Amino acid sequence: MDDQPRRTRIQERNRARILEAALGTFARFGYRGTRVDQIASDAGMSKSNLLYYFGSKSEIYKAVLAGLLDRWLAPLRTLDPDGDPRRELTAYIEQKLRFSANEPEASRLFANEVMQGAPMIRDVLEGPLKALVEEKAEVLRHWAKAGKIRDVDPYHLIFLIWATTQHYADFAPQIEALTGSGIHDDRFRKGALETLSALLLEGLLPRA
Amino acid sequence: MDDQPRRTRIQERNRARILEAALGTFARFGYRGTRVDQIASDAGMSKSNLLYYFGSKSEIYKAVLAGLLDRWLAPLRTLDPDGDPRRELTAYIEQKLRFSANEPEASRLFANEVMQGAPMIRDVLEGPLKALVEEKAEVLRHWAKAGKIRDVDPYHLIFLIWATTQHYADFAPQIEALTGSGIHDDRFRKGALETLSALLLEGLLPRA
DNA sequence: AAAAAACCTGACCAAATGGTCAAAATGAGC
DNA sequence: GCTCATTTTGACCATTTGGTCAGGTTTTTT
Structure with missing residues (x-):
């Protein structure tokens, strides 16, 4: 598949710099709104030099996305069918919130790519992601059948967790404007986790 | 404030066309990623003619955003302090889902603007929106004190509703790829509403 | 230290982009 | 039909953008 690129130290360092800078601008302005020049200056090098490492804008974009997808997906993989639903779901939410906290730009770039119609990652969505989500949906159905959780549509449940956790990264400016944090x-993250998992697990209405 | 612009029929029609086309491309590509030329061609007119109606790209953008904010905010305004929490929240979720269904592009444009740091609407977020949200948070706290709902952080609760409902518009390509709908x-919308309101109100764990 | 490879720069280019303008075409009011 | 205001066009412009390239500089290898 991937042949070993055999990179110099300088290459290693500069490619990393470029990818980091590119993540920032792609996340903020999207693919079309991003200027190669700006990535270069953010990465502290000339545009010519940047293009020595990545032949074109789209090549940078692909490289950034490739590194991103795994990290975005990882938390869902850890959902354990044999675990306790309450624990498992809380842990999942926590991992997703942590991702939003540690890599907000990655979250926003992912959002941006999807909002544009996912032109670059459509095949991943329809292939590996779809398979994984279906697998985990099955876990949820299984828990429901065992009476461990209520019988709800597993897809909407997964979307709820994605939406709420990613929201804190994607809409950070709004949240900051409203809450000051x-x-x-x-x-703040602890509060979000508590409220989210409490609402998801116990619901808003008082129990009889 | 706004002086009456006194517009021709032609102006009325063409401005509307432009704003609609602009909403589409701004939502997809963001401000910087949008090309005036493309708006014009989507609106079925020449770039020159478009610039006869709106003097510049940013003028178009501002006009689109101005028309958008009210519609985005409207549902929250209807939350009635004297109503039954269960009814009120379900109605709120339904309105937000309807907005995502009817105006997905508006939802995405809003998301895009916020993700870029809300440069154009920061003052609205920090002013009117903040005030309205604080007011409604107070309603939720009041419900909690009256024992009508559990005592949870009202801000995170509001964010949960925003996040989940807007997710269906903003991440539509992903949802489509995973569910086919x-x-x-x-x-689908009915299913989303039922699952969402059930989860939010009753929670996932079976009641004792 | 010489040679080879890797790295970096600045000048350059074609295409795209936001925007202007004078003049032509179209519409409304009489 | 005639006049005047509105609308539309196409040619044009300065700047920006993605990308190339020849040659110079630094690092690595021998």
């Missing part, structure tokens, strides 16, 4: 703050 | 579909 954000998911990067430890206390 | 989307919020535009009546049956």
